[in-house]
Amino acid sequence: MSTQTKTPLVPFDEALTRYEPVMGLEVHVELGTNTKMFCGCATEFGAEPNTQVCPVCLGLPGALPVVNAKAVESAIRIGLALNCEIAEWCRFARKNYFYPDQPKNFQTSQYDEPIAFDGYTDVEVDGEVYRIEIERAHMEEDTGKSLHVGGATGRIHGADHSLLDYNRAGIPLIEIVTRTIEVPGDKAPLVARAYVNQLRDLMVALGVSDARMDQGSLRADVNLSLRPAGTTALGTRSETKNVNSFRSVERAVRYEVGRHAGILDAGQKVVQETRHFHESDGTTSPGREKSDAEDYRYFPEPDLAPVAPSRAWVEELRGTLPEPPSERRKRLQAEWDFSDLDMRDTIGAGALELVAATVAAGAAPQAARKWWLGELARRSNDTGVDLADLPITPEQVAGIQALIDAGRLNDKLARDVFDGVLAGEGTPEEVVASRGLELVSDDGALGEAVDQAIAANPDVADKIRDGKVQAAGALIGAVMKQMRGQADAGRVRELILERLS
């Protein structure tokens, strides 16, 4: 454990006056294959414990692995989408460690021969493009899930023993590793967030993973170090794990900048260690200290034949790639007729693909943008859940907008429908029905309310009779109040003017 004394956290902006952050991001993508990386076990999320296991993924003696062709195909497509070279020949390697989450006592991974390497992807933050260089993307397998029993609330420290479910052990993972990212310090948190967000969008577009951070199918580790402003030597880095949302990626970078600055200001040394991110307060705490003991003794996996993708196969897969992100942004902006500012805000909110899917489901681009960046972004901020992970689909958002376009909802009622859908009450139509949110536009009910409003406000009625049409607003307000907001304001106005002209 760290013996360091606690030093104060330096405010982010102040830290940047003295230091420059250097980041590296490691992202694990759990592939959405039907079976595991090296055996035919199913990969369904949420299955009963230890019901998707076999001798291979349990590491039983004599069991032999065989590579999943689809996983290799996905790895190559991910590599190509990240502008990587694809190895002509590469091998798997054993990463040896004793930890019960991996029953074989090694993880089958790749070491110095990754299937994809030397790539890049361009992300956009506040209208500026930043190139993130990709060092490598390699194939490996996921670990089992541990449940720590005894001690406080499932935490590893103080647990009496642990319980292991190996359903996840052996599910294919692609680990994507960046080179060091050096961007202006004030942009670093947003660039990190934008990069992880872009990887998610790419994985979904490739159809290789559902890439949900909240379910762990996309996981980010944030490596960060500081160096005195204007210098070039790299400082000691920390590796923050457990970063489970795009928002947390940004917060983790901010927090670690402040923490490192405090340590360096005090003349102390940053300890190279793994740290855990805490969603609740945005802080990190020490995990394992990296030391010489972490010696994985990699060696080539003797049970698996090398992977040598033919160039013809690689080119065939290149033909299946989705539109590159930067081209897609340009095309969508033109199609949607968004201003640069609209586009920048949409990208910044991580809503580009959500808006795109909402538009594809029939909503007008500006309407789609309005809901995702307004109402839903507010709820995302309030709950700390990423926009993409809110329990509402783009199709449902388009459905609500369609009800507005059909005159059956106004914006106020639509917000109640959002409440219902987000609370799991069903589809927009079901929420409208069960909560009785439909806009009243039939003249019978409205006429009655209009007559009452006119009777209750004779002065206003006289003004309108005298031709001051703008005074109708007061009567519309009175009707809306009586109808609890569920009146069709346009029709109310018409009825008022009919009666008073």
Added chain:
Amino acid sequence: MSSPLSREDVAHLASLARISLSVAELDRLGAELPAILDHVAAVQGVVESAGADVAPMSHPAPITNVFRADEPSPGLSRDDALAGAPASEEDRFLVPKILGEEA
């Protein structure tokens, strides 16, 4: 033969392999392990004398791209999976506490 491994080196290897060794055992293995290293060095010598034309193999057969289709096949029942475990609880494998040395 190579010189003996230091006590520290043997202790490091032992800790990586999760083997507890007495000082006497450390010294005995420190003297014996170089024989294995020499043996591997002999293989290394063959590789070097063969030159760049002969690539070292990591698999006994000169084959590549041995894949299977992404189609599920039956695994073990949960009872069978847990049958060999020294202990289980809540349908999971029970293991001693992790990070015991740190807790």
